[in-house]
Amino acid sequence: MIIQKQDGKAVPLQPSNKEKFKMVAKTMMGLEEVLADELRALGAENVECINRAVTFEGTMATLYRANYTCRTALAILKPFAEFEANNEQELYDKVYQIKWEKILDVDCTFMIDSTTSGEIFTHSYFAALKTKDAIVDRFRRNFGQRPSIDTENADYKFNLHIRDNQVTLLLNSSGDSLHKRGYRQSVGIAPINEVLAAGMIKLTGWNCDSNFYDPMCGSGTLLIEAAMMANNIPAQYYRGDRFAFKRWKEFNLGEWKSIKEQEDRKIGSGDFDCEIWGNDIDLTVLQQAEKNLEYTKLHKDVMLFNGSFEDQDPPEGRTLIVTNPPYGERIKIEDLNAMYEQLGDTFKKKYGQDCDVWLITSDFDAMKHIGLKPSKKIPLLNGQLDCRFLHFELYEGSKKASKQSAPEADE
Numbered sequence: 001m002i003i004q005k006q007d008g009k010a011v012p013l014q015p016s017n018k019e020k021f022k023m024v025a026k027t028m029m030g031l032e033e034v035l036a037d038e039l040r041a042l043g044a045e046n047v048e049c050i051n052r053a054v055t056f057e058g059t060m061a062t063l064y065r066a067n068y069t070c071r072t073a074l075a076i077l078k079p080f081a082e083f084e085a086n087n088e089q090e091l092y093d094k095v096y097q098i099k100w101e102k103i104l105d106v107d108c109t110f111m112i113d114s115t116t117s118g119e120i121f122t123h124s125y126f127a128a129l130k131t132k133d134a135i136v137d138r139f140r141r142n143f144g145q146r147p148s149i150d151t152e153n154a155d156y157k158f159n160l161h162i163r164d165n166q167v168t169l170l171l172n173s174s175g176d177s178l179h180k181r182g183y184r185q186s187v188g189i190a191p192i193n194e195v196l197a198a199g200m201i202k203l204t205g206w207n208c209d210s211n212f213y214d215p216m217c218g219s220g221t222l223l224i225e226a227a228m229m230a231n232n233i234p235a236q237y238y239r240g241d242r243f244a245f246k247r248w249k250e251f252n253l254g255e256w257k258s259i260k261e262q263e264d265r266k267i268g269s270g271d272f273d274c275e276i277w278g279n280d281i282d283l284t285v286l287q288q289a290e291k292n293l294e295y296t297k298l299h300k301d302v303m304l305f306n307g308s309f310e311d312q313d314p315p316e317g318r319t320l321i322v323t324n325p326p327y328g329e330r331i332k333i334e335d336l337n338a339m340y341e342q343l344g345d346t347f348k349k350k351y352g353q354d355c356d357v358w359l360i361t362s363d364f365d366a367m368k369h370i371g372l373k374p375s376k377k378i379p380l381l382n383g384q385l386d387c388r389f390l391h392f393e394l395y396e397g398s399k400k401a402s403k404q405s406a407p408e409a410d411e
Helices: 032-041 060-069 086-099 126-145 196-203 221-230 255-265 283-296 336-350 364-368
Strands: 003-006 009-012 021-026 045-050 052-060 076-084 109-117 156-163 166-172 209-212 275-282 302-306 319-323 353-362 376-382 385-393
Touching: 021 060, 032 045, 032 052, 032 196, 052 060, 060 076, 060 255, 086 126, 086 166, 109 126, 126 156, 196 221, 196 353, 196 376, 209 221, 221 275, 221 283, 221 302, 221 319, 275 283, 283 302, 336 353, 336 364, 353 364, 364 385
Parallel strands: 109 156, 209 275, 209 319, 275 302, 319 353
Antiparallel strands: 003 009, 021 052, 021 076, 045 052, 076 166, 156 166, 353 385, 376 385
């Protein structure tokens, strides 16, 4: 963490574009190791997993590349000040001492996201308010003007993290959450988060070396994420220029353009020659998937089918099946247990040893009605729902019921 402490004061340092500094990549529960692998692949150093995040080191070029390419990152944060505060006044005083004028200008807008834990700072909103007061008071005293607050589209988004008396201030380089890829033109009732969708695919170990099939594809998020991987399309290719780091004083336009061009040149460079299929019983939601695929220009790479999942066959040959069936939360099913039983029967009767099946669910009771024992149960969160990402290894025919019993109750 690049921090200068002088006489107990926390003073942020602005690194040169070649200087290495510490960063934090936020992600979803269960995807930390996947994101760590992504960061290592792009050249990040000292990569370590923490709760729902990954810390790493790199240059500004690393920060640009991580924002543009990481499929399982929600935001890339740059810590710039760290200090101790044992009460609200000490928090205010030490925030006030930071040379904020080196970070933002009076005509900029900013916002503060705050998380607190411990017995000293028990209200995150009040801690954020004291921090905001210290920033604007410094500007008002030194310049007679102050930057404004904008909770919707701020130029600078600061993260305030307090644990007991340890305070860390971080600058959000991404702006809007990186799950907002920019390709959704139409969505159904319960679309899966894009970062979760990409993470699920990566958790399967898929290397774009087999077919991909989602028998309950909805508006097509899993299909699009798979097609982007197969075509080496960067995660934020459809996002445009909506990155917060482009508003920073230290932003290097030439370096950003160079990195973007390097990554864009990889598009279509792979040798993927398998099929990507999607199916859904709801024609309306399938038309939404078609609209999203047409926007991404991936509609020629993905075949869509309309019908009940039990009536459809998977693609011929080795096929990865990843799906997000209804849980009965936002999409109501009259008999969810019967639907899951039908899902399991279809896997056993129509899907052979060439098929590798993964599905996510939050209904642990309905899960037992699939009638197959999962070889893996990975805890994930879909929004606020506690889920399990289940892996079923299928065999020729149906593997005898005596060998493939229903899953035990989830722990």
